[in-house]
């Protein structure tokens with residue numbers, strides 16, 4: 642087999658392999674890269690139940706106790722404040 646045919650075959654294999662990787666990556670991203678809607682994730686203020694509101698549902702009451710709900714918020718850990726203080730101290734010194 643001449644060298645030019647080997648180089649052509651090598652180039653084709655690399656191009657087709659790259660296209661296949663790109664296709665697999667696109668399929669993986671479309672299947673796995675999704676997020677919960679923050680406006681639909683609710684917390685019951687009465688019993689603390691966290692639930693996701695079903696699509697096209699307008700009833701925002703808690704499915705367990707029927708209590709009033711509010712948008713879900715991540716629990717406060719204080720870690721951000723600690724990091725802010727450290728950054729502030731680094732700037733000042």
Ligand SMILES: [Zn+2]
Pocket residue numbers: 685686687688689690703704705706707708
């Ligand atoms: Zn509840």
